[in-house]
Amino acid sequence: MLAQDSILRLDATAIDYLIIALYFAFVLGIGYLAKRAVSNSLDFFLSGRSLPAWVTGLAFISANLGAIEIMGMSANGAEYGMPTVHYFWIGAVPAMLFLGVVMMPFYYGSKVRSVPEFMLRRFGKPAHLVNAISFAVAQVLIAGVNLFLLATIVNVLLGWPIWVSVIVAAVIVLSYITLGGLSAAIYNEVLQFFVIVAALLPLTIVGLRKVGGWEGLTEKVSASPGGAEQMSAWPGNALSGFSSDILSVIGIVFGLGFVLSFGYWTTNFVEVQRAMASKNMSAARRTPIIGSFPKMFIPFIVIIPGMMAAVLVPELAEFKANGTGEVDYNDALLLLIRDLLPNGMLGLAITGLLASFMAGMAANLSSFNTVVSYDLIERYLIKDRPDEFYLRTGRWVTVGGTVIAIGTAAIASGYTNLMDYLQQLFSFFNAPLFATFILGMFWKRMTATAGWVGLVSGTTTAVLVFILSESGVIDLPGQGASFVGAGAAFVVDIVVSVIVSMATVPKRDEELAGLVYSLTPKEQRTEVAEHGDHGWYRRPVLLAGISLAMIIVLNIVFG
Amino acid sequence: MADQTSTPKKKAGAFDIRVVIAALIAIYGLVLTILGIIADPKEVDKAAGININLWGGIAMLVFAALFVLWARLRPIAVPVEDAAARAAGEESSPGE
Numbered sequence A: 001m002l003a004q005d006s007i008l009r010l011d012a013t014a015i016d017y018l019i020i021a022l023y024f025a026f027v028l029g030i031g032y033l034a035k036r037a038v039s040n041s042l043d044f045f046l047s048g049r050s051l052p053a054w055v056t057g058l059a060f061i062s063a064n065l066g067a068i069e070i071m072g073m074s075a076n077g078a079e080y081g082m083p084t085v086h087y088f089w090i091g092a093v094p095a096m097l098f099l100g101v102v103m104m105p106f107y108y109g110s111k112v113r114s115v116p117e118f119m120l121r122r123f124g125k126p127a128h129l130v131n132a133i134s135f136a137v138a139q140v141l142i143a144g145v146n147l148f149l150l151a152t153i154v155n156v157l158l159g160w161p162i163w164v165s166v167i168v169a170a171v172i173v174l175s176y177i178t179l180g181g182l183s184a185a186i187y188n189e190v191l192q193f194f195v196i197v198a199a200l201l202p203l204t205i206v207g208l209r210k211v212g213g214w215e216g217l218t219e220k221v222s223a224s225p226g227g228a229e230q231m232s233a234w235p236g237n238a239l240s241g242f243s244s245d246i247l248s249v250i251g252i253v254f255g256l257g258f259v260l261s262f263g264y265w266t267t268n269f270v271e272v273q274r275a276m277a278s279k280n281m282s283a284a285r286r287t288p289i290i291g292s293f294p295k296m297f298i299p300f301i302v303i304i305p306g307m308m309a310a311v312l313v314p315e316l317a318e319f320k321a322n323g324t325g326e327v328d329y330n331d332a333l334l335l336l337i338r339d340l341l342p343n344g345m346l347g348l349a350i351t352g353l354l355a356s357f358m359a360g361m362a363a364n365l366s367s368f369n370t371v372v373s374y375d376l377i378e379r380y381l382i383k384d385r386p387d388e389f390y391l392r393t394g395r396w397v398t399v400g401g402t403v404i405a406i407g408t409a410a411i412a413s414g415y416t417n418l419m420d421y422l423q424q425l426f427s428f429f430n431a432p433l434f435a436t437f438i439l440g441m442f443w444k445r446m447t448a449t450a451g452w453v454g455l456v457s458g459t460t461t462a463v464l465v466f467i468l469s470e471s472g473v474i475d476l477p478g479q480g481a482s483f484v485g486a487g488a489a490f491v492v493d494i495v496v497s498v499i500v501s502m503a504t505v506p507k508r509d510e511e512l513a514g515l516v517y518s519l520t521p522k523e524q525r526t527e528v529a530e531h532g533d534h535g536w537y538r539r540p541v542l543l544a545g546i547s548l549a550m551i552i553v554l555n556i557v558f559g
Numbered sequence B: 001m002a003d004q005t006s007t008p009k010k011k012a013g014a015f016d017i018r019v020v021i022a023a024l025i026a027i028y029g030l031v032l033t034i035l036g037i038i039a040d041p042k043e044v045d046k047a048a049g050i051n052i053n054l055w056g057g058i059a060m061l062v063f064a065a066l067f068v069l070w071a072r073l074r075p076i077a078v079p080v081e082d083a084a085a086r087a088a089g090e091e092s093s094p095g096e
Helices: A014-035 A041-049 A053-062 A067-080 A082-109 A115-123 A125-158 A162-211 A213-223 A227-231 A245-267 A269-276 A281-312 A314-322 A329-340 A345-381 A387-414 A416-442 A448-470 A480-503 A540-557 B017-037 B041-046 B052-073 B080-092
Strands: none
Touching: A014 A162, A014 A345, A014 B017, A041 A162, A041 A269, A041 A345, A041 A387, A053 A162, A053 A269, A053 A281, A067 A082, A067 A125, A067 A281, A067 A314, A067 A329, A067 A345, A082 A115, A082 A227, A082 A245, A082 A269, A082 A281, A082 A416, A082 A540, A115 A125, A115 A269, A115 A345, A115 A416, A115 A448, A125 A162, A125 A329, A125 A345, A125 A387, A125 A416, A125 A448, A162 A213, A162 A269, A162 A281, A162 A329, A162 A345, A162 A387, A162 B017, A162 B052, A213 A227, A213 A281, A245 A269, A245 A416, A245 A480, A269 A281, A269 A345, A281 A314, A281 A329, A281 A540, A314 A329, A329 A345, A345 A387, A345 B017, A345 B052, A416 A448, A416 A480, A448 A480, B017 B052
8 A cells, every 4th residue: 555656546637736735825824814813822722712613613523534534434334334324423423412512511611721621620630640641642642643644645646755745744734733723723624624525525426426326326235245234324233243233232322322432522622622712601512513413414425435435446346355455445435536536626535635634633733732731831840931931832832742743653654553553542541531521520529539540440441451352352343342441441430430439538519619510500501692692593402402303313214 | 922912812713714715615616617617528427427527616616605605794793892801701710
């Protein structure tokens, strides 16, 4: 796949390069425009808490629409078919709604500037340090993986050497984030969202025409290896790795849906930061809820093209049948682009992919610099300096993070498997974090000691399950191992937290106001409708209800 | 950061991203539409007989026009006293 003359090489012409170049000109232009709005550290790290909900809502899903999402989900689509939609309809969307309806009032209402800072207010320093450090390390490593994937794609598609692509991409991301901070990252994420849709929607339409419409797709996919099961989302045995239908449904709903996805979407600061940047409580709550509407339709432009590639592209069809050939599932989208799109649209499709990979990396870096500056440097290392100092620090931390990410990318290029493992490991970290948060938000008796002990024991459990499954002691194919690992981590975290809480002294009630459900007055938990928040379509809970109803309909129609 | 005194806080985020998005998509739409008009029939065959550059380009032009219309009808308004009050609230909110 790294060969200079790859089977995937696209015939880009001058017009395609023009389209790509135009995009990068706009990206840097947005960085420059956003710079004029940065006058203090809050502007830089949280966009001055001033953005409208539709902007933060689109950024919320765009930040996650990186390389792993686009390539990974289309690959899953090619391999498993429709069950892949669970990542969206059982996984992401319900978790996003939960974040907006239940958890956001505490995040936004307590005026913390990061998720670790919430940890600090609720549980004190040990839990805060554990969370801040593990988050910062995870982000910079994942940024490196995103950077490496991006460079690999540029190398394969356009033939640029890997190291040139790594450095060019890093410099572009670095320049707009150091200039405009989170605003630049968020505005670019919104632009990226539209470019990604503009790139993938035509591909889907052309592909559907080619395959003979929905009937044609159903017929061809049912005839391919894997059979007709691939056309219905439930029970998804191939995806979960459980042979029993009932276990498979339970595994998907609790493992993927409840523990993994709730953990990821509700505690991951990369996502939550976008909502914290919005202009008021109502907008903050609406951020993930508005994001859920486009999110539920992304499968149609990511998973469906993957499925079409598996029946339309001869190389991929052969790989699916015999497991041989030069390509694999990860190339599904690229192969479809190569076979279907004329020059012009081709340039736009490449732009969309590059945009998506940069979005992921920029999101990692912009949350990394916030946590390192606010939670580590300001809190523990260099205290009580003027705000301007932390603004400058934030810029330098971004530079440092980028340099480390280039280093990580270099490691990733040597040990591709290692990076896969790391990523899986980090996905486990979110499950205990979610357990600690949810218990801490709803049970005022939970103590500070329980906070960090629960977190550490939950994470240890996840790592243990991971090692056991890697070494073959627990044998679960598919995604089963990560469902079990996350589930075990969640349960252990809750049990340990409850036991430790019983044996230690809780915080006083006054200290927990705004942080725990029962001690927060209703006015502080709900939004006061400010100017521009009126109208039924701006009420968070109602919007969430509509989104939930649509998800249920989608599950029934494609079940 | 350059003009800290002359740029009060209300300016944060006050350039309109909708116009920027519309501009990029409009340029793309224009380029693709022209490519679609002068399309080689062989290229059209590659895309299952749809002149995707033409139709995609036209769709993007329409999209861009709608975005500009939206920005015109609902321009960004940042209430000054509101932003100032919030800025003051931020200052006094306890870090811990």
